[in-house]
Amino acid sequence: xxxxNPENTSPATSEVATPSEEPKNSTKLQIDRPTDFKFHxxxxxxxxxxxxxxxDSVRIxxxxxxxxxxxxxxxxxxxxxxxxxxxxxAGGFRSGKFRIETSRKRDYQRTTTRNDRNRRHK
Numbered sequence: 001x002x003x004x005n006p007e008n009t010s011p012a013t014s015e016v017a018t019p020s021e022e023p024k025n026s027t028k029l030q031i032d033r034p035t036d037f038k039f040h041x042x043x044x045x046x047x048x049x050x051x052x053x054x055x056d057s058v059r060i061x062x063x064x065x066x067x068x069x070x071x072x073x074x075x076x077x078x079x080x081x082x083x084x085x086x087x088x089x090a091g092g093f094r095s096g097k098f099r100i101e102t103s104r105k106r107d108y109q110r111t112t113t114r115n116d117r118n119r120r121h122k
Contacts, residue, residue: 026059031070042069042079049086058086 028050032043046066050059062083069079103111 026056029063029066031066038076039069042076045083045087049083052088053086062086
């Protein structure tokens with residue numbers, strides 16, 4: 001009767017390992033929390049950065065970043081700010097304003113009819 005065993009918990013409700021149990025070497029930490037959406041996405045960013053970087057010094061830094069996030073030592077803004085230099089998939093998010101050029105419907109119609117007329121008479 002393994003069903004009534006209280007030690008038999010689902011892996012989705014608990015962490016796989018805590019960061020304090022892991023040594024400070026270059027092994028990938030398994031501390032994903034699938035129920036915590038923000039942390040789960042941050043762990044995926046960490047995991048991709050880990051897979052793309054093979055230097056031990058970089059991997060140790062990545063371990064420090066994710067373990068400090070897991071211990072709530074710094075926020076997500078700090079985590080992503082420090083993680084930015086190790087990411088390859090970052091598209092360079094810009095939060096500034098940029099100009100979108102549009103035209104009014106009537107201006108567009110005038111331009112197209114003028115172009116069509118010129119094309120017909122050439």
